[in-house]
Amino acid sequence: MVSVRTARYDSGYKLWLEFDSGESGMADLLDVIHKFKAAAPLVDLGEFKKFYLDEWPTLAWPCGFDMSPESLYERVTGKRQVWMDEQGVS
Secondary structure, three states, X not given: OOOEEEEEEEEOOXXXXXXXXXXXXXXXXXXXXXXXXXXXXXXXXXXXXXXXXXXXXXXXXXXXXXXXXXXXXXHHHOOOOHHHHHOOXX
């Protein structure tokens, strides 16, 4: 399992993320914002910038939308968590 250690706003719908593995990089979440109905409030950049790390910790927003640390890790590093493959998680 991986968790998000640090998240900082960069620009647009981009966040710089650091994981507990020490790996870090930029995550462009524009496609996510438009893909999920629950993320619709985040089209407003003011709302998007209100992200925080929840108790897991992963990214969450006051509107109730959140993203799993595993999906963020894969998005940033291009690496899929081994346990996800073993359990058939898509």
